[in-house]
Amino acid sequence: MKKLLFLFDTDPVPSVFDTVVGYDGGADSVTGYAGVTPENVGALIDGCIYTRGGKDKQNTAIFVGGGNMAKGEELYETVKKHFFGPFRVSVMLDSNGSNTTAAAGVALLAKGRDLKGKKAVVLAGTGPVGMRAAGFFGMEGCDVTITSRTKERAEQAAEVIAKRFGISVSGAAGATDEERTEAVKDANIVYSAGAIGVQLLPKSAWENNPNIELLADVNAQPPMGIEGVEAMDKGKDYDGKIAYGALGIGGLKLKLHRECITKMFESSEGTYDAEEIYALAKEMA
Numbered sequence: 629m630k631k632l633l634f635l636f637d638t639d640p641v642p643s644v645f646d647t648v649v650g651y652d653g654g655a656d657s658v659t660g661y662a663g664v665t666p667e668n669v670g671a672l673i674d675g676c677i678y679t680r681g682g683k684d685k686q687n688t689a690i691f692v693g694g695g696n697m698a699k700g701e702e703l704y705e706t707v708k709k710h711f712f713g714p715f716r717v718s719v720m721l722d723s724n725g726s727n728t729t730a731a732a733g734v735a736l737l738a739k740g741r742d743l744k745g746k747k748a749v750v751l752a753g754t755g756p757v758g759m760r761a762a763g764f765f766g767m768e769g770c771d772v773t774i775t776s777r778t779k780e781r782a783e784q785a786a787e788v789i790a791k792r793f794g795i796s797v798s799g800a801a802g803a804t805d806e807e808r809t810e811a812v813k814d815a816n817i818v819y820s821a822g823a824i825g826v827q828l829l830p831k832s833a834w835e836n837n838p839n840i841e842l843l844a845d846v847n848a849q850p851p852m853g854i855e856g857v858e859a860m861d862k863g864k865d866y867d868g869k870i871a872y873g874a875l876g877i878g879g880l881k882l883k884l885h886r887e888c889i890t891k892m893f894e895s896s897e898g899t900y901d902a903e904e905i906y907a908l909a910k911e912m913a
């Protein structure tokens with residue numbers, strides 16, 4: 629029986645990235661639907677849950693993606709609520725690679741280390757990846773702060789993350805190099821999660837900062853998010869500060885994304901959101 633993966637994408641065009649990784653994760657066919665909303669998803673879910681019976685159902689799976697985390701989360705919840713009894717298939721949420729990218733980055737930082745009690749600052753932590761990374765740091769017992777170009781947006785996103793993960797998160801202003809330097813002054817961990825091709829932290833903010841122990845940057849396009857941290861860095865030691873760049877994290881991110889797809893076809897009951905994906909990332913890191 630063919631393994632069918634259905635992408636429910638909240639964007640106007642379904643993601644090519646998620647399509648390719650769907651095949652690489654073991655799907656025989658990947659079908660992307662664009663502009664999927666809680667209002668129009670019902671018939672799509674019915675097509676997944678009523679067409680195959682018993683164990684055959686595990687050969688159908690749903691991936692919820694798109695660029696908007698809040699829309700993705702709402703759609704993911706709608707899909708799960710639609711299931712009942714045996715009428716369900718495995719489902720994964722990874723809007724903009726949020727869960728897999730953030731989980732890979734934080735899991736690499738946490739590998740062999742206890743992050744409990746460390747101060748973690750997620751720069752530009754209002755996007756899908758940053759919001760998930762902040763949640764994972766909270767799960768590790770860190771004291772978490774996110775920055776944004778406006779303090780108000782940082783505080784709003786901090787509230788959403790705090791509610792989602794049952795943790796406490798602070799929001800700080802981060803519109804300029806000076807504000808971001810101030811935000812990381814007492815940090816032990818800096819995780820840069822800004823938009824592609826945007827530098828957020830000058831080298832002078834971290835190279836002589838005695839508090840900073842770990843650095844991670846998920847932006848792969850120059851200029852790098854953290855000046856002086858290279859895309860290929862994977863545990864590189866900069867005078868006692870350990871750094872991971874976007875490609876250093878990206879390898880695990882891709883393996884993790886593929887593994888989640890593979891696992892979805894092993895049962896019809898899998899749900900893969902932040903907690904499940906982070907647990908898997910920690911096993912794989």
Ligand code: NAP
Pocket residue numbers: 724725726729752753754755756757758775776777778781782821822823824825826846847848874875877878879881
């Ligand atoms: P995003 O939503 O595009 O951006 C994150 C935040 O960056 C935004 O919420 C915004 O925060 C801030 N920002 C936007 N433009 C800015 C500018 N010109 N100057 C300063 N800040 C700016 O990002 P995302 O989807 O969460 O992804 C985060 C990063 O991960 C991206 O660089 C993406 O390319 C990368 N990524 C990497 C991988 C990998 O495997 N390495 C996989 C997926 C994604 P405020 O408006 O609140 O300031």
